[in-house]
Amino acid sequence: MRTIAVQTASASYPVFVGSGLLKTVPEKLRKQFGKERQRVFVLTSPEIWSLWGETLAAGFDEKPSVLFLPPGETYKRMAQIERLATEMVDAGADRSSLLIAFGGGIIGDMGGFLAAIYMRGIPYVQIPTTLLAQVDSSVGGKTGSNLATGKNLIGSFHHPQAVFADVSTLKTLPARELRAGLFESVKAGIIRDAALFRYLEKQSDLVLSGDEIALQKVIAASVAMKAEVVGIDERESGLRMILNFGHTVGHAIEAATGYKKLLHGEAVGWGMLAALELSRRRGVIAEKEAARIEAVIRAYGPLPPFRAKVDALMDAAGRDKKNKAGVRRFILTEGVGQSIVVEDVTDAELESIIAWTLAEAKR
Amino acid sequence: MRTIAVQTASASYPVFVGSGLLKTVPEKLRKQFGKERQRVFVLTSPEIWSLWGETLAAGFDEKPSVLFLPPGETYKRMAQIERLATEMVDAGADRSSLLIAFGGGIIGDMGGFLAAIYMRGIPYVQIPTTLLAQVDSSVGGKTGSNLATGKNLIGSFHHPQAVFADVSTLKTLPARELRAGLFESVKAGIIRDAALFRYLEKQSDLVLSGDEIALQKVIAASVAMKAEVVGIDERESGLRMILNFGHTVGHAIEAATGYKKLLHGEAVGWGMLAALELSRRRGVIAEKEAARIEAVIRAYGPLPPFRAKVDALMDAAGRDKKNKAGVRRFILTEGVGQSIVVEDVTDAELESIIAWTLAEAKR
Numbered sequence: 001m002r003t004i005a006v007q008t009a010s011a012s013y014p015v016f017v018g019s020g021l022l023k024t025v026p027e028k029l030r031k032q033f034g035k036e037r038q039r040v041f042v043l044t045s046p047e048i049w050s051l052w053g054e055t056l057a058a059g060f061d062e063k064p065s066v067l068f069l070p071p072g073e074t075y076k077r078m079a080q081i082e083r084l085a086t087e088m089v090d091a092g093a094d095r096s097s098l099l100i101a102f103g104g105g106i107i108g109d110m111g112g113f114l115a116a117i118y119m120r121g122i123p124y125v126q127i128p129t130t131l132l133a134q135v136d137s138s139v140g141g142k143t144g145s146n147l148a149t150g151k152n153l154i155g156s157f158h159h160p161q162a163v164f165a166d167v168s169t170l171k172t173l174p175a176r177e178l179r180a181g182l183f184e185s186v187k188a189g190i191i192r193d194a195a196l197f198r199y200l201e202k203q204s205d206l207v208l209s210g211d212e213i214a215l216q217k218v219i220a221a222s223v224a225m226k227a228e229v230v231g232i233d234e235r236e237s238g239l240r241m242i243l244n245f246g247h248t249v250g251h252a253i254e255a256a257t258g259y260k261k262l263l264h265g266e267a268v269g270w271g272m273l274a275a276l277e278l279s280r281r282r283g284v285i286a287e288k289e290a291a292r293i294e295a296v297i298r299a300y301g302p303l304p305p306f307r308a309k310v311d312a313l314m315d316a317a318g319r320d321k322k323n324k325a326g327v328r329r330f331i332l333t334e335g336v337g338q339s340i341v342v343e344d345v346t347d348a349e350l351e352s353i354i355a356w357t358l359a360e361a362k363r
Numbered sequence: 364m365r366t367i368a369v370q371t372a373s374a375s376y377p378v379f380v381g382s383g384l385l386k387t388v389p390e391k392l393r394k395q396f397g398k399e400r401q402r403v404f405v406l407t408s409p410e411i412w413s414l415w416g417e418t419l420a421a422g423f424d425e426k427p428s429v430l431f432l433p434p435g436e437t438y439k440r441m442a443q444i445e446r447l448a449t450e451m452v453d454a455g456a457d458r459s460s461l462l463i464a465f466g467g468g469i470i471g472d473m474g475g476f477l478a479a480i481y482m483r484g485i486p487y488v489q490i491p492t493t494l495l496a497q498v499d500s501s502v503g504g505k506t507g508s509n510l511a512t513g514k515n516l517i518g519s520f521h522h523p524q525a526v527f528a529d530v531s532t533l534k535t536l537p538a539r540e541l542r543a544g545l546f547e548s549v550k551a552g553i554i555r556d557a558a559l560f561r562y563l564e565k566q567s568d569l570v571l572s573g574d575e576i577a578l579q580k581v582i583a584a585s586v587a588m589k590a591e592v593v594g595i596d597e598r599e600s601g602l603r604m605i606l607n608f609g610h611t612v613g614h615a616i617e618a619a620t621g622y623k624k625l626l627h628g629e630a631v632g633w634g635m636l637a638a639l640e641l642s643r644r645r646g647v648i649a650e651k652e653a654a655r656i657e658a659v660i661r662a663y664g665p666l667p668p669f670r671a672k673v674d675a676l677m678d679a680a681g682r683d684k685k686n687k688a689g690v691r692r693f694i695l696t697e698g699v700g701q702s703i704v705v706e707d708v709t710d711a712e713l714e715s716i717i718a719w720t721l722a723e724a725k726r
Contacts, residue, residue, distance in 0.1 A: 082441040082510065082517070089512045117480070120507065120518045144483065147445065149452045154445070155483045156519065 002220040006139060006227040008234040011159035015139055015227065017220045019212050021166035022052060025127065026059035032162060033098070040064040041093055043084065043111040044102040045071050048129050051172050056102065056127070064100065065091050069110060073259050076106050076146045078154065084114050095119050104130035105137040109152070112143030116158035126163040130173055131181030132265055134165040135188070135222035140230045157235065165219055167212050178210060180265030182300050187272060188222040190293055191245045192229070194337030196221040197296065204299045242339045245331040246272030249357060252316035256308040269303045274357040278349065279332040289335040306361050313354045365583040369502060369590040371597040374522035378502055378590065380583045382575050384529035385415060388490065389422030395525060396461070403427040404456055406447065406474040407465040408434050411492050414535050419465065427463065428454050432473060436622050439469050439509045441517065447477050458482050467493040468500040472515070475506030479521035489526040493536055494544030495628055497528040498551070498585035503593045520598065528582055530575050541573060543628030545663050550635060551585040553656055554608045555592065557700030559584040560659065567662045605702045608694040609635035612720060615679035619671040632666045637720040641712065642695040652698040669724050676717045
């Protein structure tokens, strides 16, 4: 097991990465929260609970109360937050209760948000069960819900008390989701961790085969990179923006394809190819480095083809909520482990790399 | 004009109290936020906007976008937060936008909550237009929305950037609301500010007549008391609990009468009589002091009569969300300006003072 400490201005908590961690959760929570009697609530999906619920629940003296959220973005909405909060009230949850978010990224985002606003905030713990959630969304304190007009437009910064990334739960994850989640680790390597990049470059077969030791290494390194960045810039006023590498175009692709065609990681994969192409065109990266980066992104593919209109992507990119007061920030790479934030990407440049990306994605 | 500084662990901001402040808002905001271009959104009620909107909007270079929330607890719900957030997205609000909550307590609570969770938090300003909101709810950072099962069960701690309590806006406030709001100032005097209590005791006629100078004095003192308490204990883990004097029974009365019969301040008035009676029975207060306190509470009445069942009030008091891990905290008074928190109030004691209160309220 590896333990990574997240330390930000407003919170500090451990991220545990290892195999067979689920069984250790109750004991660790008892240690962390002392003997104070706390009611425990678990937010999970029916599928995860049927696969792993018994393993998690076994060690609790008092069985946790279970709340369910069906899978899919359709349920990542305020009406569900209201329903879940009402169920918690009815079950007697108070300010000393603890919420465990046990599932993928949507469960983590919604569980964190529910904990953030239930009685103005209760503590919570993340147990991510998808690779994407383990390497990315469970760490950093971003929580939220969608609006009809866009993803994650409502939310809070609310850090968990602990994160348990149990590599064993990935055994039941569909292969496509494992592959897609790895793009966030590829991103971690590209923007800041050259050693992680080299490992992903050399051991792609082992990693993609789902080897637990290899995955533990990749997850721990990805989390450590994110923890460091978030520790320096909790609220995304500076450095944290580099985590959006591949996300400006990635988010636009997701929006323009109705969040149905591609998984988030796959859209980020395409978005990283776009950001790399723009880095090449601007001459901020040497071709040799660019070729290495492109080869690794493609090695974790193949990225699924998709079709969309340039205009639709431009509209979606313009509405990217990361843009403050009208400035379009864009993350470029100068080489493996190196990223920069630029603010002067023109509409013409953006349109041109979007057209390039669409041409690549049609093949 | 009086300026009170609120300084907590997580925020510091001014509360301006005075006459004719609305006109000064745009200039003060320009000073506070510098020249950075910020879109301004105003959440208000149709009535407040028709009475005071022009006065507020006059000084803005770019007219603010106005969002409306109809009056009443019915609209203090998550569905309205979702609608308002969607309207903000459609109108182009981003993370650099500023929200002004311009109205009574519900507008303040909902506006603060909307600002807390819109794109994970944007800055906001409170312009309370009821006495209750000016002396109490606009200061301290508590924001929230109701659930069907209870009030303020969903929310955030999110401090405003500034509060403008314009006494002039109270001219259009119904007399009953003025009277009801003053109970929170009476509370402020009882629990911590003996000088404020004496002023309210001696000048009750002047204060109740709506004299602007007298109200300014009362509002400023009430805000200063709350600011001090919140500065010491932002998250209600200790001292802040004294602000709940009169609120355990007060909230129960509101719940048991369906939030229709009494205004919040009136319910708190009854709740303070109940807390005073319990203080007498426990012998923690000298009778002379108790008589003074009772006289002042009654001077700001008459409190409207109501009927309810003891059981209904007991149920409602038991569900009071202020109780952590099953402990029922209760605030008593030891004399003018002095309050204590106790945790050993038995069901029998509570039932007995509730029965006493109901008998008083029937007369």
